[in-house]
Amino acid sequence: MLYFIKDNIIHSLPAGRRCKVAYANEKLRDTIPHGVKECPFCMNLWPGE
Ligand SMILES: [Zn+2]
Numbered sequence: 219m220l221y222f223i224k225d226n227i228i229h230s231l232p233a234g235r236r237c238k239v240a241y242a243n244e245k246l247r248d249t250i251p252h253g254v255k256e257c258p259f260c261m262n263l264w265p266g267e
Pocket residue numbers: 228229230233234237238239257258259260261
């Protein structure tokens with residue numbers, strides 16, 4: 219899984235099905251750095267999915 223950070227929130231690529239983020243050539247990473255928020259849609263933190 220690859221990740222990218224937008225506005226200090228980390229998303230997966232491809233983004234989660236319900237995530238509305240638009241990937242725009244942000245730097246891709248394969249680890250989750252500390253100090254960023256995790257997108258609940260991309261990171262499967264959203265309940266009921
Ligand atoms: Zn997301």
